[in-house]
Amino acid sequence: MSSRTAQETVGEPPPGISSKLAVLLAVASGVAVANIYYAQPLLDQIGRDLGVGPAGLGLVTTVTQVGYLLGLILIVPLGDLINRRVLIVAGCVIAAAALVGVAVSPQPLMFLIASGVVGVASVVQQVIIAYAAVLSSPESRGRVLGIVTSGVVIGILLARTVSGLLADALGWRSVYVVSALLMLAVALVLARKLPPETTRSAVSYRRLITSVVTLTVHERVFRVRSLITLFMFAGFGALWGSIALPLTAAPLNLSTTEVGLFGLVGAAGAIGAARAGTLADRGLAQWVTGVSLVLFLASWALIAWLPTSLILLIVGIVVIDLAGQAIHVTNQQLIVEIDPNSSSRLIGSNMVYYAIGTGLGAIAATVAYSAWGWTAVCVLGAGLSTVALLIWAVDRISVNRGESRAATSRTGTAPAPAGLPENRPTTSAA
Numbered sequence: 001m002s003s004r005t006a007q008e009t010v011g012e013p014p015p016g017i018s019s020k021l022a023v024l025l026a027v028a029s030g031v032a033v034a035n036i037y038y039a040q041p042l043l044d045q046i047g048r049d050l051g052v053g054p055a056g057l058g059l060v061t062t063v064t065q066v067g068y069l070l071g072l073i074l075i076v077p078l079g080d081l082i083n084r085r086v087l088i089v090a091g092c093v094i095a096a097a098a099l100v101g102v103a104v105s106p107q108p109l110m111f112l113i114a115s116g117v118v119g120v121a122s123v124v125q126q127v128i129i130a131y132a133a134v135l136s137s138p139e140s141r142g143r144v145l146g147i148v149t150s151g152v153v154i155g156i157l158l159a160r161t162v163s164g165l166l167a168d169a170l171g172w173r174s175v176y177v178v179s180a181l182l183m184l185a186v187a188l189v190l191a192r193k194l195p196p197e198t199t200r201s202a203v204s205y206r207r208l209i210t211s212v213v214t215l216t217v218h219e220r221v222f223r224v225r226s227l228i229t230l231f232m233f234a235g236f237g238a239l240w241g242s243i244a245l246p247l248t249a250a251p252l253n254l255s256t257t258e259v260g261l262f263g264l265v266g267a268a269g270a271i272g273a274a275r276a277g278t279l280a281d282r283g284l285a286q287w288v289t290g291v292s293l294v295l296f297l298a299s300w301a302l303i304a305w306l307p308t309s310l311i312l313l314i315v316g317i318v319v320i321d322l323a324g325q326a327i328h329v330t331n332q333q334l335i336v337e338i339d340p341n342s343s344s345r346l347i348g349s350n351m352v353y354y355a356i357g358t359g360l361g362a363i364a365a366t367v368a369y370s371a372w373g374w375t376a377v378c379v380l381g382a383g384l385s386t387v388a389l390l391i392w393a394v395d396r397i398s399v400n401r402g403e404s405r406a407a408t409s410r411t412g413t414a415p416a417p418a419g420l421p422e423n424r425p426t427t428s429a430a
Contacts, residue, residue: 017135022144024193025132026151028088031186032125033152034159035095035118036064038175040240041164041259044248045172050108061241063112065359067119072355076126076348077208084131084344085194091124092187096180103176125152126344126351131194133336133343139281141340142333146277149329150270153321157266160240164260172256203345212349221338222350224395225331228289230353231388232296232327234361238381239303239320241362246374252307265314266321276326277333285330286396292330293392295323297385304378 039046039060046060047053079087098121101114129148136144163175207214215222243262247254276288302316335346361384368376 017132017137017140017144019147021135021193022132022147023151024189025128026148026154028092028151028186028190029125029128029148030151030153030155030158031182032092032095032122032128032155034155035099035122035179035183036068037156037159037240038163038179039064039115041160041244041256041262042167042172042175043244045167045256046111049172050105050111052108059112059363060115061237061362062359064115064119064122065237065355065362067116068123069119069352069355069359071120071123072126072348072352073209073212075120075123076130076351077211077345078205079127079130079344079348080203080208080342081205084127084134085190087127088124088131088194089187089191091121091127092183092190095121095124096183096187099176099180099183103173103180123348123351126347129332130344130347133332133340133347138337138340141336142277142279142281142285142329143274144277145332145336146274146280146329149273149277149325149332153266153270153273153325157264157270160262161260161264164256164258167260168255168257203342208345211345212352215346215349219338220395222335222346224391225335226350226353227391228293228327228388229331229350230357231384231391232293232324232357233354234357234364235296235300235320235381235384235388236324237358237361238365238377238384239317241358242365242369242377243306245366245369246306252310262314262317265317270325271322273325273329276329280330280333285334288326288330289392290396292323292326293385293389295319296327297382297389299323300378300382300385303381304375306374 043060052060075087075091095118098114098117102111102118105111105114129145129152132144132148133141162178163172166175166178216226217223244256244259246252247259247262248256276292279285279288296319299316299320302312302319305312305316331350332347335350336343338346361380364380365377368380
């Protein structure tokens with residue numbers, strides 16, 4: 001394990017991060033993020049046990065995402081103010097306690113409250129990503145974020161698969177008991193292995209928790225990338241928040257184990273995340289984003305074949321996960337470039353859009369499925385994906401026109417339009 005401290009002084013490059021530490025952070029992130037996704041293949045079991053109907057099952061995912069949203073606003077920015085190492089370990093312990101609460105819930109209200117606390121504590125994953133961004137050198141930040149995000153993807157995949165297997169063997173409550181034990185183990189390892197931080201922000205906590213508003217208003221890169229995040233993850237939420245419903249219904253009638261196995265086909269997302277980070281370090285973030293958004297949209301044409309063709313569904317899931325994680329890594333790499341010293345508030349604020357999108361996508365999809373069936377869910381997902389693609393395309397056209405006018409003005413072949421605002425250094429990075 002690297003003995004470097006996560007200390008960084010303004011004006012000096014960060015010290016870098018070892019591959020061993022990056023992998024450890026990836027594992028910890030994967031275990032933490034899995035807490036948000038355990039319930040997805042278990043919706044049918046949870047609903048029958050707690051007496052919740054299909055239309056209300058979207059609340060299971062949404063409440064967790066609401067808790068996650070609150071954590072992103074109130075907890076993650078603290079990483080720029082206090083020691084991230086302490087914040088990470090404390091978050092893991094709190095998550096473990098909340099998971100025990102979910103496991104012993106006798107009725108829906110306690111289940112939903114405990115699930116909300118799990119969502120709040122699970123933002124420790126974003127603190128870990130910010131920690132990795134601070135440790136990384138500028139030349140390798142995309143690669144490191146890609147490694148950590150690969151761990152996140154694998155954690156999501158294993159969450160869906162393992163939860164299905166455990167639920168069929170021991171009941172859905174066993175999933176949360178095992179997860180609580182994993183979180184305690186992660187807390188112990190990180191408490192021993194993570195190097196301490198000494199550099200802290202002078203920004204007040206009030207300004208930190210309102211960063212999502214100020215960044216959205218004043219930073220074009222942040223604004224564009226966060227809107228893409230919002231609509232892209234709304235598409236993810238629509239898919240994974242409702243797919244268990246048609247898979248467990250007639251004519252397929254799959255078990256929770258079989259539903260959980262569908263998570264494994266998204267392993268391409270880990271490949272997409274790792275590769276996208278390397279390409280972003282080479283200045284190809286825009287190319288990665290454009291191609292990935294097109295693939296993300298096209299995947300819905302394949303996913304729509306459920307329940308007629310499981311093969312086409314699997315191909316669609318592979319494509320949507322690969323494209324989605326590639327976009328996610330490039331988004332975070334470009335956002336952190338705004339100010340690496342403020343990685344916690346930047347990543348936390350960006351992920352507010354993620355939480356809103358995922359939660360709204362899940363609840364909208366379950367309502368759409370209950371009313372109109374799987375085709376309506378796919379139309380919803382394709383529409384959300386189209387909006388994300390349009391946001392990127394309009395931004396690219398705007399930036400290219402601005403750069404063309406600036407170049408024309410410099411060469412003197414034509415005057416620049418009156419009142420054209422100066423481009424900020426971050427403008428060309430979006």
